Amino acid sequence: MNDLLKKPRKVYVSRTIEFNAAHRLFNPLLTENENCKIYGKCANKHGHGHNYLLEITLAGIVEQKTGFLFDLKELKAILEEEIVNRFDHRHLNHDVPELQDCVPTTEVLAVLIWDILEERLTSITNREISLHEVKLYETGKNAVRYLGE
Amino acid sequence: MNDLLKKPRKVYVSRTIEFNAAHRLFNPLLTENENCKIYGKCANKHGHGHNYLLEITLAGIVEQKTGFLFDLKELKAILEEEIVNRFDHRHLNHDVPELQDCVPTTEVLAVLIWDILEERLTSITNREISLHEVKLYETGKNAVRYLGE
Amino acid sequence: MNDLLKKPRKVYVSRTIEFNAAHRLFNPLLTENENCKIYGKCANKHGHGHNYLLEITLAGIVEQKTGFLFDLKELKAILEEEIVNRFDHRHLNHDVPELQDCVPTTEVLAVLIWDILEERLTSITNREISLHEVKLYETGKNAVRYLGE
Amino acid sequence: MNDLLKKPRKVYVSRTIEFNAAHRLFNPLLTENENCKIYGKCANKHGHGHNYLLEITLAGIVEQKTGFLFDLKELKAILEEEIVNRFDHRHLNHDVPELQDCVPTTEVLAVLIWDILEERLTSITNREISLHEVKLYETGKNAVRYLGE
Amino acid sequence: MNDLLKKPRKVYVSRTIEFNAAHRLFNPLLTENENCKIYGKCANKHGHGHNYLLEITLAGIVEQKTGFLFDLKELKAILEEEIVNRFDHRHLNHDVPELQDCVPTTEVLAVLIWDILEERLTSITNREISLHEVKLYETGKNAVRYLGE
Amino acid sequence: MNDLLKKPRKVYVSRTIEFNAAHRLFNPLLTENENCKIYGKCANKHGHGHNYLLEITLAGIVEQKTGFLFDLKELKAILEEEIVNRFDHRHLNHDVPELQDCVPTTEVLAVLIWDILEERLTSITNREISLHEVKLYETGKNAVRYLGE
Numbered sequence: 001m002n003d004l005l006k007k008p009r010k011v012y013v014s015r016t017i018e019f020n021a022a023h024r025l026f027n028p029l030l031t032e033n034e035n036c037k038i039y040g041k042c043a044n045k046h047g048h049g050h051n052y053l054l055e056i057t058l059a060g061i062v063e064q065k066t067g068f069l070f071d072l073k074e075l076k077a078i079l080e081e082e083i084v085n086r087f088d089h090r091h092l093n094h095d096v097p098e099l100q101d102c103v104p105t106t107e108v109l110a111v112l113i114w115d116i117l118e119e120r121l122t123s124i125t126n127r128e129i130s131l132h133e134v135k136l137y138e139t140g141k142n143a144v145r146y147l148g149e
Numbered sequence: 150m151n152d153l154l155k156k157p158r159k160v161y162v163s164r165t166i167e168f169n170a171a172h173r174l175f176n177p178l179l180t181e182n183e184n185c186k187i188y189g190k191c192a193n194k195h196g197h198g199h200n201y202l203l204e205i206t207l208a209g210i211v212e213q214k215t216g217f218l219f220d221l222k223e224l225k226a227i228l229e230e231e232i233v234n235r236f237d238h239r240h241l242n243h244d245v246p247e248l249q250d251c252v253p254t255t256e257v258l259a260v261l262i263w264d265i266l267e268e269r270l271t272s273i274t275n276r277e278i279s280l281h282e283v284k285l286y287e288t289g290k291n292a293v294r295y296l297g298e
Numbered sequence: 299m300n301d302l303l304k305k306p307r308k309v310y311v312s313r314t315i316e317f318n319a320a321h322r323l324f325n326p327l328l329t330e331n332e333n334c335k336i337y338g339k340c341a342n343k344h345g346h347g348h349n350y351l352l353e354i355t356l357a358g359i360v361e362q363k364t365g366f367l368f369d370l371k372e373l374k375a376i377l378e379e380e381i382v383n384r385f386d387h388r389h390l391n392h393d394v395p396e397l398q399d400c401v402p403t404t405e406v407l408a409v410l411i412w413d414i415l416e417e418r419l420t421s422i423t424n425r426e427i428s429l430h431e432v433k434l435y436e437t438g439k440n441a442v443r444y445l446g447e
Numbered sequence: 448m449n450d451l452l453k454k455p456r457k458v459y460v461s462r463t464i465e466f467n468a469a470h471r472l473f474n475p476l477l478t479e480n481e482n483c484k485i486y487g488k489c490a491n492k493h494g495h496g497h498n499y500l501l502e503i504t505l506a507g508i509v510e511q512k513t514g515f516l517f518d519l520k521e522l523k524a525i526l527e528e529e530i531v532n533r534f535d536h537r538h539l540n541h542d543v544p545e546l547q548d549c550v551p552t553t554e555v556l557a558v559l560i561w562d563i564l565e566e567r568l569t570s571i572t573n574r575e576i577s578l579h580e581v582k583l584y585e586t587g588k589n590a591v592r593y594l595g596e
Numbered sequence: 597m598n599d600l601l602k603k604p605r606k607v608y609v610s611r612t613i614e615f616n617a618a619h620r621l622f623n624p625l626l627t628e629n630e631n632c633k634i635y636g637k638c639a640n641k642h643g644h645g646h647n648y649l650l651e652i653t654l655a656g657i658v659e660q661k662t663g664f665l666f667d668l669k670e671l672k673a674i675l676e677e678e679i680v681n682r683f684d685h686r687h688l689n690h691d692v693p694e695l696q697d698c699v700p701t702t703e704v705l706a707v708l709i710w711d712i713l714e715e716r717l718t719s720i721t722n723r724e725i726s727l728h729e730v731k732l733y734e735t736g737k738n739a740v741r742y743l744g745e
Numbered sequence: 746m747n748d749l750l751k752k753p754r755k756v757y758v759s760r761t762i763e764f765n766a767a768h769r770l771f772n773p774l775l776t777e778n779e780n781c782k783i784y785g786k787c788a789n790k791h792g793h794g795h796n797y798l799l800e801i802t803l804a805g806i807v808e809q810k811t812g813f814l815f816d817l818k819e820l821k822a823i824l825e826e827e828i829v830n831r832f833d834h835r836h837l838n839h840d841v842p843e844l845q846d847c848v849p850t851t852e853v854l855a856v857l858i859w860d861i862l863e864e865r866l867t868s869i870t871n872r873e874i875s876l877h878e879v880k881l882y883e884t885g886k887n888a889v890r891y892l893g894e
Contacts, residue, residue, distance in 0.1 A: 002623075002704060003697040009707045012741040020288065022171035022198040022240070027747075027810070038811055040818060046240030049171040049198005051288050065623070066634055067701035072738065073636060091171070091195030101748040105812035108747060111754050139169065139200050142817065145757040151474075151555060152548040158558050161592040176300075176363070187364055189371060206592075214474070215485055216552035221589065222487060250301040254365035257300060260307050291370065294310040294355075318735065320618035320645040320687070325449075325512070336513055338520055344687030347618040347645005349735050389618070389642030399450040403514035406449060409456050437616065437647050440519065443459040467884065469767035469794040469836070493836030496767040496794005498884050538767070538791030586765065586796050598772075598853060599846040605856050608890040653890075661772070662783055663850035668887065669785060 005064040012132055013069045014057045017079050019088035022049035023104040026093075047091060050138050052109075054083065056117065059132035070129055078124075082116050110136040110146040118148065154213045161281055162218045163206045166228050168237035171198035172253045175242075196240060199287050201258075203232065205266065208281035219278055227273075231265050259285040259295040267297065303362040310430055311367045312355045315377050317386035320347035321402045324391075345389060348436050350407075352381065354415065357430035368427055380414050408434040408444040416446065452511040459579055460516045461504045464526050466535035469496035470551045473540075494538060497585050499556075501530065503564065506579035517576055525571075529563050557583040557593040565595065601660040608728055609665045610653045613675050615684035618645035619700040622689075643687060646734050648705075650679065652713065655728035666725055678712050706732040706742040714744065750809045757877055758814045759802045762824050764833035767794035768849040771838075792836060795883050797854075799828065801862065804877035815874055827861050855881040855891040863893065 024047035025039040035043045042048070056079065060069050090096060092104040098116075102108050114134045121131050137143040173196035174188040184192045191197070205228065207219050239245060241253040247265075251257050263283045270280050286292040322345035323337040333341045340346070354377065358367050388394060390402040396414075400406050412432045419429050435441040471494035472486040482490045489495070503526065507516050537543060539551040545563075549555045561581045568578050584590040620643035621635040631639045638644070652675065656665050686692060688700040694712075698704045710730045717727050733739040769792035770784040780788045787793070801824065805814050835841060837849040843861075847853050859879045866876050882888040 002699060004694075004704055004707050004711070005698075009703075009742065010745040011703050011706065012743075013703065014739045014741070016737045018288070020197050020199055022196045025812070027812075030810075038813075038816070041238040044238050044240075044244070046243040047171045047196070047198070048169050048238040048240065049196070050169055051200045062701075062703045062707070065626075067621070067623075067699040067704045068634075069703055069740075071634070089190040089193050089197040091193075091197065094195040095193070098749075102750075103747060103812040105807075107754075107756050107758065107807045107814055108749055108812045110756065111749050111807070115749070139167070141761045143759045144814075145759070146754065147757075149755040151550060153545075153555055153558050153562070154549075158554075158593065159596040160554050160557065161594075162554065163590045163592070165588045174365070176365075179363075187366075187369070211552075211554045211558070214477075216472070216474075216550040216555045217485075218554055218591075220485070247302075251303075252300060252365040254360075256307075256309050256311065256360045256367055257302055257365045259309065260302050260360070264302070290314045292312045293367075294312070295307065296310075298308040316735070318644050318646055320643045323514070325514075328512075336515075336518070339685040342685050342687075342691070344690040345618045345643070345645070346616050346685040346687065347643070348616055349645075349647045387637040387640050387644040389640075389644065392642040393640070396451075400452075401449060401514040403509075405456075405458050405460065405509045405516055406451055406514045408458065409451050409509070413451070437614070439463045441461045442516075443461070444456065445459075447457040465884070467793050467795055469792045488834040491834050491836075491840070493839040494767045494792070494794070495765050495834040495836065496792070497765055498796045536786040536789050536793040538789075538793065541791040542789070586763070598848060600843075600853055600856050600860070601847075605852075605891065606894040607852050607855065608892075609852065610888045610890070612886045658850075658852045658856070661775075663770070663772075663848040663853045664783075665852055665889075667783070 002064050002067050005062050005067065008061045010059065011062055011069055012057050012059050013072075014055050015072060015075055015079065016053060016055045017083060019052050019054065019084055020049065021052060021087050021090050021092050022047045023092040024048070025103055025105060027103050047093065052087070053137040054113065055133075055135040055137075056131070057133040057135070058121075058129055060129035078117070078120060082120055083113065086116075106136055106138045106142060106144045110134050110144045114146050114148055151213050151216050154211050154216065157210045159208065160211055160218055161206050161208050162221075163204050164221060164224055164228065165202060165204045166232060168201050168203065168233055169198065170201060170236050170239050170241050171196045172241040173197070174252055174254060176252050196242065201236070202286040203262065204282075204284040204286075205280070206282040206284070207270075207278055209278035227266070227269060231269055232262065235265075255285055255287045255291060255293045259283050259293045263295050263297055300362050300365050303360050303365065306359045308357065309360055309367055310355050310357050311370075312353050313370060313373055313377065314351060314353045315381060317350050317352065317382055318347065319350060319385050319388050319390050320345045321390040322346070323401055323403060325401050345391065350385070351435040352411065353433040353435075354429070355431040355433070356419075356427055358427035376415070376418060380418055381411065384414075404434055404436045404440060404442045408432050408442045412444050412446055449511050449514050452509050452514065455508045457506065458509055458516055459504050459506050460519075461502050462519060462522055462526065463500060463502045464530060466499050466501065466531055467496065468499060468534050468537050468539050469494045470539040471495070472550055472552060474550050494540065499534070500584040501560065502580075502582040502584075503578070504580040504582070505568075505576055507576035525564070525567060529567055530560065533563075553583055553585045553589065553591045557581050557591045561593050561595055598660050598663050601658050601663065604657045606655065607658055607665055608653050608655050609668075610651050611668060611671055611675065612649060612651045613679065615648050615650065615680055616645065617648060617683050617686050617688050618643045619688040620644075621699055621701060623699050643689065648683070649733040650709065651729075651731040651733075652727070653729040653731070654717075654725055656725035674713075674716060678716055679709065682712075702732055702734045702738065702740045706730050706740045710742050710744055747809050747812050750807050750812065753806045755804065756807055756814055757802050757804050758817075759800050760817060760820055760824065761798060761800045762828065764797050764799065764829055765794065766797060766832050766835050766837050767792045768837040769793075770848055770850060772848050792838065797832070798882040799858065800878075800880040800882075801876070802878040802880070803866075803874055805874035823862070823865060827865055828858065831861075851881055851883045851887065851889045855879050855889045859891050859893055
């Protein structure tokens with residue numbers, strides 16, 4: 001089976017999920033004025049929110065037996081446990097311990113998601129699969145990619 | 150000019166804007182348990198948020214002179230003043246006086262937006278233009294339409 | 299609470315789900331030639347498939363206590379049970395008993411989904427909520443709406 | 448066949464196409480200043496352009512024999528001939544005779560498309576199918592609907 | 597002409613097409629139980645289907661005379677002949693000879709499309725244009741990229 | 746603050762904007778026939794137009810103090826001044842001096858936008874931020890990427 005896979009083929013598989021969260025961009029080490037200048041209305045006291053769209057990409061050689069890079073049912077379960085449970089319907093400044101000493105910008109959130117998934121995936125894969133990219137859309141117009149560099 | 154408009158033509162013109170806001174679904178007249186049962190994780194204490202997409206539709210006869218139903222530059226300015234200024238980058242439960250005695254569900258928000266725009270548009274249009282519909286998407290999967298009934 | 303709802307407000311609430319299915323357009327009462335002429339490549343023997351996008355719209359008065367028209371958690375469960383379980387990852391011609399005597403066009407599928415949901419919703423709602431519209435997208439370019447008429 | 452269609456079922460079938468065109472909003476019966484005030488940068492001398500998205504909706508009873516409201520292959524051919532050939536890769540002010548005495552706003556264009564398709568469809572359908580709606584998106588944010596009223 | 601192209605400029609040009617197909621994920625060399633465990637409901641006997649979205653990217657130096665990397669009319673014709681004719685409105689397991697010894701996962705399909713287009717493009721281009729990437733979306737949430745490695 | 750950023754983190758931040766423009770693909774150094782053969786209906790005399798979607802990507806290390814790669818308010822102002830003012834609601838062949846000796850294909854336009862933004866960004870950034878990619882969609886189906894190579 002899967003004659004096309006007799007030669008090793010490196011693919012990039014992406015899975016997209018959504019979570020809805022509130023956040024406030026405010027650095028307590030800076031003055032009110034500095035925060036206002038840097039973050040504008042994103043520094044409003046009670047926060048605002050977004051429908052975050054998260055695209056996770058794994059890279060590796062397609063498995064000849066299954067034709068899969070990675071079981072998407074398993075990836076879905078991991079993303080549910082690590083990402084949705086942690087961020088969905090939360091206020092990022094108040095409800096996420098990992099962000100306590102951070103301003104929860106899209107950049108910082110993308111980096112945190114990478115760290116969480118990198119650790120989790122390393123612990124479970126025995127084949128050569130790697131986390132390739134975390135892409136996080138804050139809105140349809142703004143997105144941040146992090147590749148672990 | 151505009152020969153096609155010699156006969157009156159009733160059209161529906163839609164304009165879409167976006168605002169990003171936080172909210173919490175929680176009714177203080179109910180117990181913690183009741184809130185949890187009704188609103189689930191939408192009742193989480195510090196709130197969560199959305200990229201709200203709002204589609205406003207006006208209805209009326211196209212003006213023969215301009216070929217417009219309504220000047221979209223003017224509509225854009227009204228939406229900026231009445232909607233974006235009021236809701237964008239806000240926490241709906243804390244920052245919007247009109248929602249103080251409400252649970253800010255998508256239904257309630259759509260009704261409030263109708264009331265605000267209906268009053269504003271009535272005050273400025275001397276031709277026969279009416280607000281036809283407010284459609285508010287909370288996410289790509291959930292939307293509420295209100296037509297003033 | 300919900301002062302905006304002291305006056306009854308009729309809203310339309312939409313929820314969108316997706317299911318992936320195969321189908322073949324072929325009427326066994328017609329000849330091979332007639333089928334080919336009517337259905338073109340949609341009549342190919344083993345079928346083809348689509349990511350169907352289904353938008354269900356309910357209509358009624360917003361409930362003053364909750365600010366909801368209908369509990370979307372409950373609607374989601376109904377759609378999972380009645381629609382996803384029945385159609386998702388199925389071949390509509392072989393696996394759906396209700397379609398045995400039908401050519402599974404988008405029109406027919408939209409009508410069937412209406413009949414299924416209309417019956418189910420009638421049995422559970424004691425407030426005045428009605429199924430307003432079933433909209434089914436076969437592709438991003440083709441869609442059918444059915445309103446029960 | 449098509450047991451679900453023993454009862455007459457009225458559906459609305461939509462088909463979406465795209466065309467790319469240039470236009471300039473300018474009324475020669477008005478002064479340069481008036482044009483500038485009404486149309487802003489849309490009055491720039493050489494015009495600008497859009498990827499127009501057009502959604503045509505037909506309404507009628509589903510045919511029991513085919514399960515179709517209307518053969519989409521035929522509708523596609525009509526839209527190709529009447530719409531794409533006429534508007535695609537054209538400058539609406541210079542290349543479309545039907546728009547010679549018009550300012551080619553989205554409103555006017557939607558009305559013209561209705562008139563063209565209404566006449567064409569009337570000439571070919573012997574069953575009771577009617578043109579229900581023309582919806583024209585100028586951008587993702589602006590759209591006009593015309594229902595023949 | 598094309599002064600901006602006096603310096604060689606390497607660009608990546610993408611073209612997106614859609615095809616609608618059915619497939620079943622099932623490896624006959626494995627037991628029914630193993631298939632069920634690996635592929636879940638994707639192993640259902642008669643298959644299911646998708647609206648596949650395919651984005652082909654070519655890379656190379658823009659031609660100074662035309663301002664094009666590659667004639668998109670020609671690329672469109674190639675994609676029509678090699679991809680649409682082969683996969684559209686087909687059941688991948690039954691109708692595509694190249695997939696006879698494969699489980700038609702998105703990974704395998706992306707690899708096959710690369711092999712087909714790579715061979716075809718090599719045979720026709722005398723300038724330095726290369727196939728850069730095949731990106732295949734099975735749904736809006738799942739995608740596979742293959743770059744020929 | 747921003748403990749996650751103690752280690753340098755290289756991110757890619759993208760911002761998307763839209764502009765609406767007309768263009769004609771025609772090389773005056775070639776004959777009418779050659780133009781017609783190369784550009785087809787894109788060579789029509791008065792031009793046609795598009796809703797261009799432009800995605801700009803910057804790359805660099807996230808700043809520890811702000812959690813930002815680059816202030817998006819500032820990027821927005823630059824894009825407004827350099828891109829929207831220059832291209833929006835223009836006819837690219839007539840109104841953009843930088844394109845006078847070019848055929849305004851998507852490839853050429855992407856290269857020009859790179860050159861404009863590269864120069865502007867170099868003049869203002871003292872931290873190590875670089876323009877990484879210009880991606881320009883002419884339609885939903887066609888896009889060109891340029892990375893400065």
